[in-house]
């Protein structure tokens with residue numbers, strides 16, 4: 001989305017980066033080294049479809065190789081361009097540093113509207129794109145590891161992994177060449193929902209500290225908070241579903257491509273999602289009010305706004321009309337640099353993208369480790385853990401029998417305590433821990449340093465310091 005006088009997405013990321021480095025004491029050479037995108041590869045390739053050759057344009061950009069492999073999703077959308085891919089690659093560098101995933105930043109994209117092609121055609125296109133990238137080591141377990149992004153998912157990742165494996169038949173680590181794969185093709189439990197789950201964990205951590213809640217002018221806990229979400233795709237759907245089902249939040253607005261739904265009471269997120277799958281949009285959904293101008297619902301009265309679709313949706317044209325006191329950037333770059341300034345001046349609290357949607361890359365990191373270690377998490381220790389828990393349960397049972405009516409174990413305790421952690425429980429625990437620790441590192445700066453006026457600056461400071469330390473350690 002472009003608005004007159006509005007910086008592009010790439011310029012927005014640069015402006016935000018500049019605000020942060022302005023507060024730091026980096027040598028100018030190092031600052032420049034961190035800012036610039038190392039390389040962007042553009043490929044044009046043809047695929048024979050429906051009797052004629054169609055030419056596609058794709059990109060893979062590598063922002064920083066201070067750690068390798070570099071990591072970042074592959075996006076399928078008509079608006080993909082070099083600037084966008086480079087901005088997204090830069091965000092990946094900072095995101096990985098912030099959540100301590102040991103990767104540099106990268107991103108890829110293909111200019112395509114995936115809805116215009118059937119599954120077989122998409123497979124042909126994806127395999128050809130993957131071939132072009134893999135032959136230049138832009139897909140490689142030790143150098144460059146893609147993941148899903150807008151317009152792509154498990155299916156595309158499985159094709160990419162298979163294409164790489166066909167081209168590298170003796171690479172024992174071939175499966176680690178891409179993350180976000182289906183479970184039966186080397187994926188990990190909990191990856192599909194990881195980004196949305198991360199958004200939920202981020203909000204839970206935000207509401208744990210009354211100082212943060214105060215800054216947004218909110219009160220209490222997540223329970224009952226009115227939420228508007230834009231984009232009911234992978235990220236938005238899971239975030240909205242978990243927040244409603246597990247935290248008692250109310251989903252009062254859902255914005256999609258063809259308009260929005262609003263409701264005074266919480267909507268059934270699964271029912272809306274099923275409706276979209278069946279009808280291609282939200283229009284006609286019976287249990288909420290349809291609003292044709294979907295973007296206007298970004299300005300609705302609510303407690304939390306979750307833009308989870310695309311970049312630039314909160315910009316100079318609507319920033320001053322946004323009523324939500326708290327915005328969590330589930331999408332990458334939904335708030336432009338100009339809008340960011342307007343919102344900051346209004347006192348809106350923004351949980352920034354590089355942190356808010358880092359759940360995806362965090363669980364991708366776990367998947368990559370799983371692929372390299374060739375073993376499912378929890379396989380070795382789960383039963384042993386259960387056996388140890390059984391010992392405690394047996395002792396408690398003895399006590400229970402001895403004390404009779406005076407004391408007994410709480411209902412369900414036995415069952416809950418006995419269950420050893422499987423892969424999904426471990427992934428969730430690792431993700432929760434990562435999201436908490438990264439948030440706390442931003443929170444500390446936000447509350448303790450006068451110059452750190454908002455969470456975005458805090459996030460940039462924490463991550464740029466880590467990237468700088470990594471370059472320094474290399475002697476640069």
Ligand code: NAD
Pocket residue numbers: 148149150151152195230231232233234235236255256257294308309310311330331332333357358360361
């Ligand atoms: P997706 O393709 O699964 O979903 C995007 C959703 O947004 C779709 O439902 C689409 O219909 C909707 N949408 C598109 N244009 C819209 C518009 N103009 N107005 C309203 N809705 C619109 O994509 P996703 O994977 O959920 O990614 C969404 C955002 O999250 C992107 O910015 C992406 O970069 C970011 N992100 C995704 C992941 C991930 O793991 N998938 C990780 C980190 C960040």
